[in-house]
Amino acid sequence: MILEGAAVVIRQDNVDTDVLYPGSYLNIADPEQMKPYLFEGLDPSLRDQLGGPTILVVGENFGTGSSREHVPHAMLAWGIRCVLGKSFARIFYRNCINLGLPAIVCPEAVEAAEPGVTVRIDTDTGAVQVGDATFRAAPLPPFMRDMLASGGLVDWARRRLAEAG
């Protein structure tokens, strides 16, 4: 799978899901309605960079804290194609994969990315192109590649239910 978009960069490490999507908006269940609150506690002006195809570039332990799936739901609703990070907190990482939003670990590419630069990621080979430079991410395990290729856990489940008849 090839993913391409303009980099939206969050440099800080340990960015938690509370600042990515504050708790007072957790009583919203429709992803479209979640969009206005993404990044609300971090930097609401980051939303001005969203709308087109984008790649979110993040630091260490990104998405730490609450299991709120509202974060990747809102990211997908905004058209974010992939999250490229130095490392991810476990539940955020799971949520991304489950929703079909690739989360790729490649610290060198993160260091190289400036806001607005075109980032191109091949999830099969692990090649990450940032502007003119190419980096190599560890390829995803086959299980996760399958999950992402089928669009996430929902479609994976649909297939499994269909096979079971």
Place this chain on the structure above:
Amino acid sequence: MPHTLAEKILLAHSDVADLAPGDIVMVRCDLVMANDVSGPVAFRMMEKMGASTVFDPTKIVMVADHFAPAKDARSADLQRQLKEWSDRHGVTYYGQGRGGIEHTVLVEDGWIVPGTVIAGGDSHTCTYGALGAFGSGLGSTDIAACLVFGSFWQTVPATIEVTFTGAKRPFVTGKDLILAVIDAIGVGGGTNTVLEFVGPGAAALTIDERLAVANMAVEAGAETGLFPADEVTAAYLAGRTDRPWQPERSDPDASFARRVRIDLDGVPPLIALPHSPGNVVPVAEAAGRKIDQVYIGNCANGTMTDLRQAASILAGNRVHPDVRAIIVPASQKVYREALAEGLIDQFVAAGAIVSTPTCGACFGGHMGVLAAGERAVATTNRNFKGRMGSADAEVYLANAYVAAAAAVAGEIIDPSAVAEGVPA
């Protein structure tokens, strides 16, 4: 092949012949839990999966706790969805006034026994590790798949062995032990691992204190945190559950990613400064900072143990006139026990606010959120920017002695300075 406790539990709940850290396996759940925030989103994803039935209604529990009692029409609708779905599928539903905070309720009602796997739509599902159970905090889509298939994918984690030696000092509780662990390994130090708590200092902890420790394993980035079941566990479970269980622990020659030793003789009461559970310092170093609110409650520290600790400090004292003290028993059972012991009357007489069990202001939902510029001491588990309300508020995490002492003094203070004659 020797295994850690976490590996043994996962092996017993998967179809593989053997497993090792890094393997991806499908793990069977003994219990699936969700709440009024994670549940309704999970139900929608389940519909998208094209599924209309659950894998086993006797292994599913729904708890209305986050926005309960409903703070507005939208929250009320989420709780209605939770109840209607539970009724339709015949699963256990803890509604308002019937349970309390999910993790406390599931533990006290005997749903959790050692060696089991619990998939929970809440990151603090790791709390069940207090009883030696593998609690995995999951998002709503994961929970949807668990409701349908009764299993989730899991990358087998390595284990960090955390050994507590020595004995706790006065006014030190389970909260301080886990803050010391997070201080030692960092908020990302447990990534891709399970924390296993052992040693004489771990064995000496009550279940309430083990709950406080296991609860914040996720704040170190860990998959979960485990106390191997022992006689303390057995005594707690006796008469509480008829579910079968066997004590299990890591093999002596099991391989650990890392070993961490914390000598309790050297741990004073601790406090996590804003805006990270990893900003840990001794309470004495933060002393003198004026506060606006104290919050004693949540899934980490809203137990009878915590309420008794708070009461011991508040005895003969009053809440400082510039402070709001909000006390939230974590469950209806805790609430009634506190009533019977006279603690609730004591809190109210001292000028505190006692609330019905709820997740409430811990996550900035309702029932005590903070204004810009305000500062709170809370027994909760997260102090991220904006966590309890305004992004310009500050939250300090500490144990119930420290929180109650701050409520009396109007500032952060070493509890020994407030509590003359309190047996710690």
